[in-house]
Structures are given as structure tokens and as C-alpha cells.
Amino acid sequence: MNIKGITKWNKMTLKNSYMFRLVMEKNNLCKPLIERVLGIKIKSLSYVEPEKSFEAKLRTKGIRLDLFVIDEDGVAYDIEMQMDNSYKKFLGKRSRYYVSLMDNGALKKDEPYSHLRKSYVIFICTFDPFGKGLAKYTFNAICNEAHSLVLDDGVTRVFINTEGDRHRISRELANLLGYISTGDVTDDYTRQLDEKVKELRNDTGEEVSYMTYMQTIMENRAMAYEEANQETALSMLKDGFPAETIIKYTKLTLEQVTKLAASLHRVH
Structure with missing residues (x-):
């Protein structure tokens, strides 16, 4: 099957969201990515679901996350691989909507707000989402009148720019961004990522699944366009x-x- 306009399977890299989801299904590869991006240590991951679907109630817009992860402490992570910069001015509002649907139904009736889980939304962008040249942008709710006062709502949004200045981030994160950007292997973790990508490229079953998936996506888009x-x-x-x-x-x-x-x- 050959579909015009899509990346060939043997040319796929971690930049591609489909390949990204397949690679990050593995806990031993997903956990170090979160740790490098956030600069934290995680005990273990208890739940990893690629392309997690959140269906909103009534007629509101549902979403499909690239990667939805919950760690041993109940902290939730949404990780998105973003190559298309045509919608970058909407990334802030998009992250806001993702958080709202991740929280939807998280509390049972009469359960206190203190039980609402801590959550991170992470966008790994192959472009600069805010034009400041940084490799990492971290957002929390800060008081305009007193910048040292941070609203403790448990939500952190992080936007990674793989092409940004890597001098102000950790060596481990810089190595990861370098691998995503160029494919260069510079440490043991990026070697593991590279081996997994190459293994998947040689899997004909995964190639067929990818082509079928893309065919379905294109048909659905064509149908939606026709209906509109x-x-x-x-x-x-x-x-x-x-x-x-x-x-x-x-x-x-x-x-x-x-x-x-x-x-x-x-x-x-």
C-alpha cells in the first residue's frame, strides 16, 4: 500500500507521532523521557496508554492524546509530539482543554478537591512555540501582582522546543532533544530509543498497521471535508x-x- 503525502515507514523517526506512541508504549523508555523533560525522578509507571481517547459529554469536543501516563503516585502525564507548527498559536488553549478533559470524571461524587490528581501536559515541538529561543518553556499559574505566589492547582504545562538553546537545560535533556532533532545517539538512553525505532521499522506487521491507520485517517478527513x-x-x-x-x-x-x-x- 502506498499513500501519497505521508512519511514512508522506513523513514519514520521519533518525531512522527505514530512512531513516538509505539516507542513510548514501553515503560523503560517512557519513564526516562518524562524524567528528563521534567527533571524529576519517578518510582514507576502504573499505566501507559498510547492514543488515549477522552470522549467529552453531550456535544462537546472529544480528544485523543498521543500518550497518557499515570505514575505510581497517581500523577497524570499527557505527552504530545507536535511537528505541525501551523497551529502553534493555539497550543496554549489546546493544553487548557486537554487538562480539563483529563480532570473530567476524576473525582467521584462528594470527593474533596484535594483528591484531584497532579497533572502535567507536555508538548514536544520540533519548532519554537513561543519564539524566545528556549529549549524548554514551563508554565504554572502565577499571580500577576506577586510573581512569587504560585496558584497550587496541581497543573504544570511544559513546551519543549527541540531546536532551542540547550545550554540552559540538563545534559540528559539536551541529548534527548538532539536525538529527536537529528537522530544522533549520544548516550545509553538515546541508543535504546534508536534501537527501538530501527526494530519497529523492520517490523512488517507494524508497517501494515501504520499504512492502514493513515488510510483510515485520510478517508475520514476526506469524508468530513465532503460533508462540510x-x-x-x-x-x-x-x-x-x-x-x-x-x-x-x-x-x-x-x-x-x-x-x-x-x-x-x-x-x-
């Missing part, structure tokens, strides 16, 4: 636009527009 164009065409038909104008703006065929017009007449 049909909705637009229906609105234009109701407003009296001629068929040629509708075809120009929606890219639908004359046959499709004619069928939509006929469906409107049947309704009325």
Missing part, C-alpha cells in the same frame, strides 16, 4: 445562489449540487 462542502452548498442553495457559484466555492460536481437541490425540493 455539502452543508455549505445546502446553505447557498437556500440563499438562492446559482449552481455555478456553488460549484466554484465548494468544489462539488454539478451532479452533486443538482441532487442536493432536489432534496431541498422534496423537503418542501
Whole structure:
């Protein structure tokens, strides 16, 4: 199967979110990544789920996280690999929404707020999300009037820039960012990551799964695009636009527009 416009399986690296999820399924590879990014030590991970789905209630927007992790102490981590910089100005609000859905249902009825788990949202970006040249941006809720006062809401958001200045971060994190950026192996952990990536590239079963997954994603996007164009065409038909104008703006065929017009007449 060959799908135009997607990365070939034998060219996949840790930058690709699909490969990232597969590699980080392994606790022994996921745990050191979190420790290097946050500069902390974790006892152990009790739960690791790649592409975790959070379905929101009613008609609100659901999300699918790249990697959802809970450690032995109940701390939750959402880790996202982000290559597309076209949406970087929305990363802050996106992280806010991720936190809200991670917290959704976390407390049982009558359970105190003190039981709400500590959580981290981590975006590993292959671009500079804020244009300051830093390799790591960490955000907590700080009081505008007294910067030393931090709101203890248990939420920390971290944005990693793999192309940023690595002089102000730990050597371990710098090595990790170097591997993500260039594929250079500089320590034992990046060697383990590289070996896992190469192992997966040689797995024909995983290649088939990847191609099937991408085919499904592209078909779903095409279907959503088609449905959106049909909705637009229906609105234009109701407003009296001629068929040629509708075809120009929606890219639908004359046959499709004619069928939509006929469906409107049947309704009325």
C-alpha cells in the first residue's frame, strides 16, 4: 500500500507521532523521557496508554492524546509530539482543554478537591512555540501582582522546543532533544530509543498497521471535508445562489449540487 503525502515507514523517526506512541508504549523508555523533560525522578509507571481517547459529554469536543501516563503516585502525564507548527498559536488553549478533559470524571461524587490528581501536559515541538529561543518553556499559574505566589492547582504545562538553546537545560535533556532533532545517539538512553525505532521499522506487521491507520485517517478527513462542502452548498442553495457559484466555492460536481437541490425540493 502506498499513500501519497505521508512519511514512508522506513523513514519514520521519533518525531512522527505514530512512531513516538509505539516507542513510548514501553515503560523503560517512557519513564526516562518524562524524567528528563521534567527533571524529576519517578518510582514507576502504573499505566501507559498510547492514543488515549477522552470522549467529552453531550456535544462537546472529544480528544485523543498521543500518550497518557499515570505514575505510581497517581500523577497524570499527557505527552504530545507536535511537528505541525501551523497551529502553534493555539497550543496554549489546546493544553487548557486537554487538562480539563483529563480532570473530567476524576473525582467521584462528594470527593474533596484535594483528591484531584497532579497533572502535567507536555508538548514536544520540533519548532519554537513561543519564539524566545528556549529549549524548554514551563508554565504554572502565577499571580500577576506577586510573581512569587504560585496558584497550587496541581497543573504544570511544559513546551519543549527541540531546536532551542540547550545550554540552559540538563545534559540528559539536551541529548534527548538532539536525538529527536537529528537522530544522533549520544548516550545509553538515546541508543535504546534508536534501537527501538530501527526494530519497529523492520517490523512488517507494524508497517501494515501504520499504512492502514493513515488510510483510515485520510478517508475520514476526506469524508468530513465532503460533508462540510455539502452543508455549505445546502446553505447557498437556500440563499438562492446559482449552481455555478456553488460549484466554484465548494468544489462539488454539478451532479452533486443538482441532487442536493432536489432534496431541498422534496423537503418542501
